[in-house]
Amino acid sequence: EQIEKGGYDHFMLKEIHEQPKAIRDTYRGRLLRNEAIIKMAGVEDNMKKFLNANRIIIVACGTSWHAGLVAEYIFEDLARIPVEVEYASEFRYRNPVITENDVLIAISQSGETADTLAAIKLAKSKGAFVFGVCNVVGSSIARESDAGAYTHAGPEIGVASTKAFTTQITVLSLIALRLSRAKGTISSSDFRHHLLELEMIPKKVEQALKSDAHIKKIADIYKNVSNFLYLGRGYNFPVALEGALKLKEISYIHAEGYPAAEMKHGPIALIDENMPIVVIATKKGHYEKVVSNIQEIKSRKGKIIGIVTEGDIQVRDLADHVIEVPESLDSLSPLLTTIPLQLLSYHIAVLLNKNVDQPRNLAKSVTVE
Numbered sequence: 001e002q003i004e005k006g007g008y009d010h011f012m013l014k015e016i017h018e019q020p021k022a023i024r025d026t027y028r029g030r031l032l033r034n035e036a037i038i039k040m041a042g043v044e045d046n047m048k049k050f051l052n053a054n055r056i057i058i059v060a061c062g063t064s065w066h067a068g069l070v071a072e073y074i075f076e077d078l079a080r081i082p083v084e085v086e087y088a089s090e091f092r093y094r095n096p097v098i099t100e101n102d103v104l105i106a107i108s109q110s111g112e113t114a115d116t117l118a119a120i121k122l123a124k125s126k127g128a129f130v131f132g133v134c135n136v137v138g139s140s141i142a143r144e145s146d147a148g149a150y151t152h153a154g155p156e157i158g159v160a161s162t163k164a165f166t167t168q169i170t171v172l173s174l175i176a177l178r179l180s181r182a183k184g185t186i187s188s189s190d191f192r193h194h195l196l197e198l199e200m201i202p203k204k205v206e207q208a209l210k211s212d213a214h215i216k217k218i219a220d221i222y223k224n225v226s227n228f229l230y231l232g233r234g235y236n237f238p239v240a241l242e243g244a245l246k247l248k249e250i251s252y253i254h255a256e257g258y259p260a261a262e263m264k265h266g267p268i269a270l271i272d273e274n275m276p277i278v279v280i281a282t283k284k285g286h287y288e289k290v291v292s293n294i295q296e297i298k299s300r301k302g303k304i305i306g307i308v309t310e311g312d313i314q315v316r317d318l319a320d321h322v323i324e325v326p327e328s329l330d331s332l333s334p335l336l337t338t339i340p341l342q343l344l345s346y347h348i349a350v351l352l353n354k355n356v357d358q359p360r361n362l363a364k365s366v367t368v369e
C-alpha cells in the first residue's frame, strides 16, 4: 500500500496532487486547440438529441452532484440550454415529469451509485436520452447509459472525492463548449479563448498546490473549532458546498456551504468570533458583492479565510487569512478554488488524527439506497 501511495502519506493527498495530470488526461485528444475544435464521439454522434433538447436534467449524488451544479452554470451561461440538477435519490421517487425531449446527464465517479443508476433507468423508461459521465470504465452506469464520456482521473481510492470532481467539471466544460459552438451561442474568438484557458488549468492547479504549507498553518489554527461556514457565489457556490462536504467527511467538523448572498437570510446569526468562514472571493465572480459580504462578516467578528485571485489587495486587508489561486475564466475558476479547500480539509483531518482515506460510516461507492 505504501508503494501505491507513491510517497504520499494518504491516497487523498496523492489524488489531490494528481489533479494537474488527471485534468490534462481528461481533455487530451478531445480539446484540439490548434484546430479550434472539441472532439467527443458521444456528443458528436448524438448532437441532434442535445440540440433539440428542451432541457438537460443532471442527476448525481454527493460530490458528483456538486459537479452537476457547476455544470448547470456552464451549460446555461455558455450554451443557453435550461438545466435542472437533481439529487438522484429525490428524483427517482418524485414521479418527475420526463419526456422524450429531455436529455439526462448522470454523473458518477464509481458508476455504481444505486440511486443514480435507478434515476437513469427511470429516465430511459420515459424515453429520455441518457448520457453518462463516469470514471470507472465498464461500470454499471456507463453500461446503462445511451452514450457518455469518461473522466480520465485514474483510480480514486480515497473515500473523499477530489480528482473525480475536477475531471467531471473538465468533461462537462468540454461538452458545454462543444454545444455552445454547435448552437452558435459563443463566438469563435471566445471559444478559442476558453480552449486556451482550459489548457492552462493544469499548470495553474500546480501553482495552487504550492500553498500547501500555508494552508497547513491555517488548518492548525482552526482544527479545534466545532463549526465552519463556506460561502461562494455564482460558479463558486457549488465549490462552497463541496468544501464543506470535504471537511465534514474526513474531519467530522460540522460545516455548511451557502451561496454568499443567502448569508443574511439565516446563517449570519451564527457568526461570532469563534466562527471561521471560508469565503471564495475570486476577481471575476461577483467580486464586489462578495467583498461586501466579507465586510458584514468582519463587523460581526467572524474569522475570515479568503480564497482570492493572485495579487488581491482588497480582501487581504479585510480577511484574517488569504489563500491565493491563479486567475482564470469565471467558468473555470472552480477547478482552482476547490484545490485549497481540499487541502484545508485534508490537513485538519490529519492534525486531528482522523482516518483520512477511510472515514467512519462512509463507503467509497454507495451501492445500496
Ligand code: AGP
Pocket (backbone or CB within 6 Å): 061, 062, 063, 064, 107, 108, 109, 110, 111, 112, 113, 116, 159, 160, 161, 162, 249, 362, 363, 364, 365, 366
Ligand atoms: C465524496 O467525497 C463522497 N464520498 C460522495 O459524496 C460521493 O461523491 C457520492 O457518493 C457519489 O459517488 P459517485 O460519484 O461514485 O456516484
